[in-house]
Amino acid sequence: MIVTMMGTIAAVLTTSAMFPQAIRIIKTRDVHSISLLMYLANTFGIVFWLIYGVLLQELPIIVANSIAIIPASVILILKIVLGRNVKK
Template sequence: MEQYIGLIAAFLTTVSFAPQAIKTIRTRNTESISLGMYVLFTTGVGCWLVYGLYLNNLPIILANSITLILTGIILIMKVKHG
């Protein structure tokens, strides 16, 4: 049961982030994004991914893998174009 709750939570938190990520990727507008916040957030997501790998916890691994890819792209765009 807890695995299902984790999968639902992982899905919802990842999907909630996706529209903003997609908009930023499409428009390439990173002007209103805080570089410091994205550095901290991306680092935190990376730590959650490593933690999930240590626990072998599928919901944590899936959610943070996808989110790390999206935040990484946005962070790279912010550094290059910000």
């Protein structure tokens, strides 16, 4: 029971952690201080965690990473698109 609770808390925190950053970037359109390499690694890491969860058929891993991929992808795409516009 404690292990499941700890896993659930960890999943909620790590899954929701990027939403504030994604919302801030959408509002401000400022990606200057965002690391492209970090978000590339993070987004691909989430994709691999999702694949891992699917292969193991572990619903908590699948759900958490299916949700986490949304803000990670938004941030990564905006960093690429908006970052390119700043350089011009």
